[in-house]
Amino acid sequence: xxxxxxxxxxxxxxxxxxxEPFLLTDAFANIQAKLDKSLRYPIEKINxxxxxxxxxxxxxxxxxxxxxxxxxxxFFQDALFKIVxxxxxxxxxxxxxxHRFYPFLPKDFFPSDVKVTFGKNMIPHRxxxxxxxxxxxxxxLLGMAQFSQYIVMDNEENCNAATxxxxxNSVKLTVFDLSSVFKKTNFKQGDAFILTVKDWYNGKYEMNxxxxxxxxxxxxxxxxxxxxFQACLSDVIDEFGxxxxxxxxxxxxxxxxxxxxxxxxxxxxxGFLSWSDEIAIKxxxxxxxxxxxxxDPEDELDFGEAGFTTENTGxxxxxxxxxxxxxxxxxxxxIEAYMCDELFGGGNSFDAVFRRCFKxxxxxxxxxxxxxxxxxxxxxxxxxxxxxxxPFKDQKSGELRHHILKIIDKQxxxxxxxxxxxxxxxxxxxxxxxxxxxxxxxLTELLSALDDSCDWNDIQQFDDLVKNIKYIDDSVxxxxxxxxxxx
Numbered sequence: 001x002x003x004x005x006x007x008x009x010x011x012x013x014x015x016x017x018x019x020e021p022f023l024l025t026d027a028f029a030n031i032q033a034k035l036d037k038s039l040r041y042p043i044e045k046i047n048x049x050x051x052x053x054x055x056x057x058x059x060x061x062x063x064x065x066x067x068x069x070x071x072x073x074x075f076f077q078d079a080l081f082k083i084v085x086x087x088x089x090x091x092x093x094x095x096x097x098x099h100r101f102y103p104f105l106p107k108d109f110f111p112s113d114v115k116v117t118f119g120k121n122m123i124p125h126r127x128x129x130x131x132x133x134x135x136x137x138x139x140x141l142l143g144m145a146q147f148s149q150y151i152v153m154d155n156e157e158n159c160n161a162a163t164x165x166x167x168x169n170s171v172k173l174t175v176f177d178l179s180s181v182f183k184k185t186n187f188k189q190g191d192a193f194i195l196t197v198k199d200w201y202n203g204k205y206e207m208n209x210x211x212x213x214x215x216x217x218x219x220x221x222x223x224x225x226x227x228x229f230q231a232c233l234s235d236v237i238d239e240f241g242x243x244x245x246x247x248x249x250x251x252x253x254x255x256x257x258x259x260x261x262x263x264x265x266x267x268x269x270x271g272f273l274s275w276s277d278e279i280a281i282k283x284x285x286x287x288x289x290x291x292x293x294x295x296d297p298e299d300e301l302d303f304g305e306a307g308f309t310t311e312n313t314g315x316x317x318x319x320x321x322x323x324x325x326x327x328x329x330x331x332x333x334x335i336e337a338y339m340c341d342e343l344f345g346g347g348n349s350f351d352a353v354f355r356r357c358f359k360x361x362x363x364x365x366x367x368x369x370x371x372x373x374x375x376x377x378x379x380x381x382x383x384x385x386x387x388x389x390x391p392f393k394d395q396k397s398g399e400l401r402h403h404i405l406k407i408i409d410k411q412x413x414x415x416x417x418x419x420x421x422x423x424x425x426x427x428x429x430x431x432x433x434x435x436x437x438x439x440x441x442x443l444t445e446l447l448s449a450l451d452d453s454c455d456w457n458d459i460q461q462f463d464d465l466v467k468n469i470k471y472i473d474d475s476v477x478x479x480x481x482x483x484x485x486x487x
Contacts, residue, residue, distance in 0.1 A: 021074070130173060143286060152471055408443055
């Protein structure tokens with residue numbers, strides 16, 4: 001008997017197969033028609049998934065339930081962007097990847113997997129050894145924590161160097177070998193490449209040579225480009241605040257901006273940051289963001305934004321809204337993962353799942369209606385997971401999920417320790433608590449990626465996830481240790 005597709009599978013299929021922008025109402029009707037009646041969800045849940053998807057942009061409508069969504073694959077199709085190699089890269093005949101392709105590839109697409117053609121030839125890769133301090137300029141939009149994660153995922157031999165504090169440590173990194181291209185074009189400092197996005201979703205690009213002489217008399221155009229980009233980036237900063245990433249900020253900036261920025265890229269992101277006196281790269285927890293140069297973004301953060309405090313309003317719209325309302329440090333994705341882990345381990349007990357999720361935690365509901373809604377949502381979720389769970393397809397995903405949940409267990413146990421000892425958020429170090437919340441978010445994203453559509457024939461994909469999980473586990477231990485010193 002063929003296994004019916006889950007809500008998440010069908011929703012993701014719809015996003016990835018969309019050939020044009022679509023309305024929420026049309027997507028909702030299409031998705032509901034393909035779901036088993038017992039698995040159907042309200043339109044608000046599908047809207048939440050679309051709004052939180054890194055594959056979509058959205059535009060709110062004045063009319064209820066008629067928001068429109070634009071696949072990023074379509075928006076960035078044939079977009080042009082500029083890369084200017086440094087003198088060190090030209091001398092070595094290479095191009096470091098790092099953040100160079102932000103945001104012209106999916107957020108979870110590893111940069112060394114991109115495919116670039118120059119003329120009829122595919123640009124080859126090679127591995128070089130460099131000091132960490134010399135690599136920072138090419139990875140500054142990642143932030144130090146994510147940069148460390150990046151170099152470990154690129155080459156596991158870098159693990160010891162990446163977790164140390166010595167920036168003189170050397171690491172091995174995958175780069176583009178441009179030695180023949182530089183030679184063929186007689187490439188000089190100040191020259192550039194213009195890349196065309198041919199397949200955003202799969203990281204495929206065409207590269208063309210752009211000599212400095214072509215740009216020397218475009219001062220007015222360059223100024224207009226930078227001013228437009230800065231104005232739109234300012235709107236993004238105002239709208240999304242500091243609880244975001246540089247990748248997301250860049251993506252939304254281009255979405256808000258005039259299309260000319262992607263048709264005539266007279267400037268690149270690094271050049272814009274050198275031009276602007278108002279915008280600079282700042283660190284928030286484990287991430288780097290773009291922010292006002294004379295302000296600290298962490299001054300705009302509080303623990304409510306990071307997910308540590310809530311004020312109960314009696315919301316009953318969804319399981320996630322109730323969890324947030326009652327101050328539970330879990331989301332539906334994590335609860336679904338605990339349910340799958342119970343089945344993966346051969347169990348079949350709803351009570352065991354419930355105890356694991358809410359151990360030693362008294363849930364303070366707003367009223368009886370909210371409590372009833374909570375139990376209804378979570379029992380319906382258990383029935384849905386049991387109905388669609390396939391143990392044969394879950395072997396590899398189940399193994400990774402189990403390791404991720406052990407880290408989340410550790411986080412929950414520590415949060416309960418803080419509750420028990422009446423530790424107030426304002427008495428804890430803000431930067432480390434933000435890093436803790438970001439690590440939790442990373443784990444949730446990894447859980448969302450684990451389903452039976454994963455291609456585990458791709459050994460590299462599996463190994464990359466294992467490295468990622470280990471890095472986050474080590475980071476959580478370090479963050480907890482740092483915060484514990486303040487208790």
